[in-house]
Amino acid sequence: MLSAFIVLGGLVAFLTYLSAKSHNNRVVANPDINYLDPVPLTTASLVLGIGLGGFIDGIVLHQILQWHEMVSNRMPPVTLTTKSVNMFWDGIFHLFTLMVVFTGIILLWKLLHRENIDRSGKILAGGLLAGWGLFNIIEGIIDHHLLKLHNVKEVTAHPGFWNFGFLGISVLMLLMGYWLVNKKRQIPADISR
Structure with a gap:
């Protein structure tokens, strides 16, 4: 169940x-250009985006809209017992997303005193968006399609439509995040400030 993480x-x-x-x-090929390192912020924001994407999924789709729960395709929450089992696994899911968010925060905190990194808002926003999209794609493929633990929307005549639509939107999020990160990363430090 936690294989997506x-x-x-x-x-x-x-x-x-x-x-x-x-x-x-890039640095070796252009030693005369002073490049700021985009990797630490990209990594930290990607990890934070994965955790936040998991929280958004759990809070919005599981709790507010109640479209599905963690194992609702395998164990429909129609009795108190099956509802409790689903709630337990939703809690485990949220625990792991919390651990990922803490990891992202720690990675960001470690960047505070480094001077050779790129602190671009585009890298931060792009990493967050790409991380969220990446979370959705991996979680969607593993939990919706391979393990069939739940569908994006359980109570519908066409769950496949919702599952593939979820993946399509997630791919767009990943591509937009990648575009934002790479748009900024191609500008040397000398002219980006």
Whole structure:
């Protein structure tokens, strides 16, 4: 059930490695240009976006709209017992999103005293948006399609429509976040300030 968080953790580590390698290659190729490092803020905002995306999913779709619960496709919440089981797994889900948010906050806090990093609002916003989209895509593929734990909207004649629509919107969020981060990252430090 928590496999989406394991996959997301591995993906963030891999993307951080690729971003750091790309930044280092850019610095080596252009030693006369003073580049600020975008990787730490990109990583921190991506992690924070994953956690916040999970909270938004849990608060809006699980609690306010009550479209689904964590295991509502496997165990419909029609009795007090099945409702309690779903609520328990929603709580575990929220605990993990809280841990991811704390991790993102710690990563941001560690950036306070570093001077060689890019502190662009576009990188922050892009990372948050990309992290949210990434959370939705991984969680949607694993929980909605592979494990079939729940659908985006359980009580509907066409749950597949909602599941694929959720993924489509999430891909757009990821692409928009990626665009924002990369738009800023292509500007050297000399001319970006």
